[in-house]
Amino acid sequence: MKLKQLAFGVATAITAATAAQAADTITVVSWGGAYTKSQVEAYHKPWMAKTGNTIISEDYNGGLSEVKSQVEAGNVKWNVVDVEYSDAVRGCDEGLLEPIDHSVLPAAPDGTSAADDFIAGALPECAVSNIVWSTIFAYDTSKTSGVEGIADFFDLEKFPGKRGIRKNPKANLEMALMADGVPAAEVYDLLSTPEGVDRAFAKLDSIKSEVVWWEAGAQPPQLLADGEVVMTTAYNGRIFNAAAGEGQPFEVNWDGQILDFDLWVIPKGAPNMEATMDFIAFSTDTQRLADQATWIAYGPARKSSGALVGLYNDGKTEMAPHMPTAEANLANALVNDFEFWADNQDELNERFNAWLAL
Amino acid sequence: MSDTAPSPVLAADGTPLKARLARAMFRRKLDAFLLVSPLLIFLAVFFISPIGWFLAKGFHDDLFATEMPNTTAALADWDGSTEPTEAQYAALVQDLVETRKKKTIGKVATRVNRELSGARSLFTSSARRAARLEAPFKDSLVAVKKKWADIEVWQAMKAASRTFTVGYYANALDRKQLADGSIVMQPEQRRIHVKLFLRTLEISLQVTVYCLLLGYPIAYLLATLPNRTSNLLMILVLLPFWTSILVRTTAWIAMLQSQGVLNDLFVFFGVAADEARFSMIYNKLGTLIAMTHILLPFMVLPLYSVMKGIPPSYVRAAKSLGATNWTAFWRVYAPQTVPGIGAGAILVFIVAIGYYITPALVGGQDGQMISNFIDFHMRRSLNWNLAAALGTVLLGVVLILYWVYDRIVGIDNMKLG
Numbered sequence: 001m002k003l004k005q006l007a008f009g010v011a012t013a014i015t016a017a018t019a020a021q022a023a024d025t026i027t028v029v030s031w032g033g034a035y036t037k038s039q040v041e042a043y044h045k046p047w048m049a050k051t052g053n054t055i056i057s058e059d060y061n062g063g064l065s066e067v068k069s070q071v072e073a074g075n076v077k078w079n080v081v082d083v084e085y086s087d088a089v090r091g092c093d094e095g096l097l098e099p100i101d102h103s104v105l106p107a108a109p110d111g112t113s114a115a116d117d118f119i120a121g122a123l124p125e126c127a128v129s130n131i132v133w134s135t136i137f138a139y140d141t142s143k144t145s146g147v148e149g150i151a152d153f154f155d156l157e158k159f160p161g162k163r164g165i166r167k168n169p170k171a172n173l174e175m176a177l178m179a180d181g182v183p184a185a186e187v188y189d190l191l192s193t194p195e196g197v198d199r200a201f202a203k204l205d206s207i208k209s210e211v212v213w214w215e216a217g218a219q220p221p222q223l224l225a226d227g228e229v230v231m232t233t234a235y236n237g238r239i240f241n242a243a244a245g246e247g248q249p250f251e252v253n254w255d256g257q258i259l260d261f262d263l264w265v266i267p268k269g270a271p272n273m274e275a276t277m278d279f280i281a282f283s284t285d286t287q288r289l290a291d292q293a294t295w296i297a298y299g300p301a302r303k304s305s306g307a308l309v310g311l312y313n314d315g316k317t318e319m320a321p322h323m324p325t326a327e328a329n330l331a332n333a334l335v336n337d338f339e340f341w342a343d344n345q346d347e348l349n350e351r352f353n354a355w356l357a358l
Numbered sequence: 359m360s361d362t363a364p365s366p367v368l369a370a371d372g373t374p375l376k377a378r379l380a381r382a383m384f385r386r387k388l389d390a391f392l393l394v395s396p397l398l399i400f401l402a403v404f405f406i407s408p409i410g411w412f413l414a415k416g417f418h419d420d421l422f423a424t425e426m427p428n429t430t431a432a433l434a435d436w437d438g439s440t441e442p443t444e445a446q447y448a449a450l451v452q453d454l455v456e457t458r459k460k461k462t463i464g465k466v467a468t469r470v471n472r473e474l475s476g477a478r479s480l481f482t483s484s485a486r487r488a489a490r491l492e493a494p495f496k497d498s499l500v501a502v503k504k505k506w507a508d509i510e511v512w513q514a515m516k517a518a519s520r521t522f523t524v525g526y527y528a529n530a531l532d533r534k535q536l537a538d539g540s541i542v543m544q545p546e547q548r549r550i551h552v553k554l555f556l557r558t559l560e561i562s563l564q565v566t567v568y569c570l571l572l573g574y575p576i577a578y579l580l581a582t583l584p585n586r587t588s589n590l591l592m593i594l595v596l597l598p599f600w601t602s603i604l605v606r607t608t609a610w611i612a613m614l615q616s617q618g619v620l621n622d623l624f625v626f627f628g629v630a631a632d633e634a635r636f637s638m639i640y641n642k643l644g645t646l647i648a649m650t651h652i653l654l655p656f657m658v659l660p661l662y663s664v665m666k667g668i669p670p671s672y673v674r675a676a677k678s679l680g681a682t683n684w685t686a687f688w689r690v691y692a693p694q695t696v697p698g699i700g701a702g703a704i705l706v707f708i709v710a711i712g713y714y715i716t717p718a719l720v721g722g723q724d725g726q727m728i729s730n731f732i733d734f735h736m737r738r739s740l741n742w743n744l745a746a747a748l749g750t751v752l753l754g755v756v757l758i759l760y761w762v763y764d765r766i767v768g769i770d771n772m773k774l775g
Contacts, residue, residue: 061737063738063740065736068740090464090740093467093478094464094468094740095461095462211723212640213722215718226617228615228617342479343475343476344475344476346739349739351548353731353734354549356723357550357723
């Protein structure tokens with residue numbers, strides 16, 4: 001009798017477990033902080049409510065190393081990863097990422113196909129863009145005023161004090177050249193020559209003694225708030241959130257901004273492909289991308305989302321002027337050249353590291 | 359006076375005692391072996407094999423040879439100085455078509471890019487059109503991209519085609535292997551690793567010395583105070599020891615930054631002007647301070663346990679025989695603590711030499727150590743081969759230092775408790 005009861009109990013337990021298994025669980029990995037929060041609010045929560053699936057949200061610090069180790073070990077735990085453009089291209093080249101069929105992405109509300117609706121270049125072979133972000137420089141208006149453009153960031157005489165800069169040649173070399181008077185359109189041509197690289201490093205040299213290097217996106221607003229630096233380069237959304245969300249007196253200067261995409265990619269051999277693709281298609285539809293912009297000042301990668309972008313989630317700040325893609329902010333802007341970086345990043349990283357250590 | 363051989367001693371059941379003994383010994387050895395076998399398997403699987411695999415990665419790289427077999431064969435006898443031949447171009451085109459089909463061209467391009475910057479796009483863009491190319495391949499390939507006529511590209515491919523290469527070790531030591539196999543120095547602006555190895559040793563040595571200077575009096579105090587007080591003080595040593603390294607490092611950032619606690623005090627007491635605050639963090643000084651604090655318990659604990667075992671009567675005896683305090687300490691007490699110093703110093707030094715997180719957070723630009731670069735090549739540049747070579751050099755340095763240490767201090771003199 002007892003044995004029968006036990007068997008019955010076990011059987012029920014197994015049935016219950018299989019029933020629970022029917023809903024999929026996927027792991028979505030992103031950069032953390034205010035940015036991940038915007039994705040959780042705009043993508044994860046509505047998708048989970050709609051499908052009954054579960055999303056585990058993890059943070060990482062960029063780069064492809066975790067993806068590479070998971071793929072090479074044949075034990076892929078991540079389903080969707082938010083990466084930078086050059087990593088999306090490189091990971092695709094190296095066979096670390098699943099190719100994505102862009103035809104499954106939903107069309108815009110007016111019927112424009114996804115291929116036409118996304119900004120040019122936003123759909124490389126193995127990825128789907130969700131936002132346009134930019135590297136800008138910012139300062140604390142309660143302590144600094146009269147900043148005009150990128151040249152002032154490199155001007156220690158006019159604005160003495162420490163500068164926060166990302167510990168990475170990407171964006172810094174371009175900004176250095178623009179501060180040195182090179183028009184945005186000529187930056188990458190010049191950087192492809194040894195003289196151009198020398199010139200960029202010479203410009204960085206002029207402020208090297210006053211630099212505080214940062215690595216994670218959450219650091220620059222902190223450095224500004226602590227008064228550790230007078231000005232800092234940063235991701236525009238982080239500064240916006242510190243200003244609009246926490247009331248910090250920070251101001252973004254858009255001169256010499258460097259635009260870039262953030263993209264979803266799928267590591268090769270990820271489990272639950274169906275749910276994974278469903279999530280990617282869902283999260284990059286017109287409404288979802290526009291929703292995300294109510295949580296952080298990154299521009300949607302779809303043209304049709306632009307009109308739907310409204311107020312910040314505090315209910316009073318208009319988001320449009322804070323977008324990197326806003327007309328007024330594009331005056332002297334540069335779009336990151338992924339091809340240039342995929343080609344030259346090894347050498348420039350090495351040179352940058354050697355320059356740092358000197 | 360018998361001339362027959364002595365008959366073997368027999369056990370009760372008639373078998374020779376010697377055989378029974380051997381069997382019993384074997385059983386005991388087997389038992390012992392079975393007891394430690396989980397640990398042995400664990401070590402082999404999770405410790406020795408990954409290290410071995412990684413050591414191998416430093417000099418073994420068969421990516422190019424596997425993916426581009428025809429080119430590799432065509433380059434085998436090429437000495438790197440003559441113009442590449444039509445046959446070599448043909449082999450290259452054939453491989454480009456194949457890798458494009460297999461979608462491995464990106465891997466190959468990345469590999470060659472390590473030898474020659476800018477080669478990546480040359481490979482990927484040419485591979486897209488390789489299938490439509492016709493003989494003569496030299497002319498048609500150069501028509502796609504002028505760079506293919508450049509002998510540099512061929513030298514880079516030659517370097518990449520070596521399955522067993524010293525290139526990564528050369529790079530780890532700021533040298534470079536050319537296509538003809540000779541090794542030359544890197545250009546000045548890319549020499550960095552040797553400098554970093556030396557800096558790593560210097561920082562570790564400094565941290566060890568500071569830990570000893572700070573830890574010795576603390577350990578002495580702990581060992582000589584009455585138990586009740588010393589137990590209380592011991593908590594002060596152990597509490598930070600049990601606290602996360604990340605928390606302690608962050609605490610130092612709060613203490614030392616220019617708007618931090620210490621600088622505020624300096625300004626308050628007029629030691630520093632408000633606009634000329636000291637920069638004590640995001641540089642080497644910050645690394646030294648934070649690392650010394652974090653590694654201090656590794657020095658105090660072995661010293662304490664050794665000092666605890668030294669009978670106080672020795673020093674008293676020395677004094678009763680007329681020694682001054684200093685002589686009694688220096689000639690009687692200090693020599694007995696040498697095993698503790700040895701243990702503490704080697705613990706701190708070897709932990710410090712591989713330190714990574716603290717320099718990463720507070721090191722700024724001149725407080726970085728070689729482990730930060732190993733991390734960089736693991737996580738960012740994905741050049742695991744170079745990371746492996748750097749790691750192996752570091753391991754080699756540690757082993758050499760350990761050998762020197764053994765010769766000078768003697769590892770038997772080390773005492774942890």
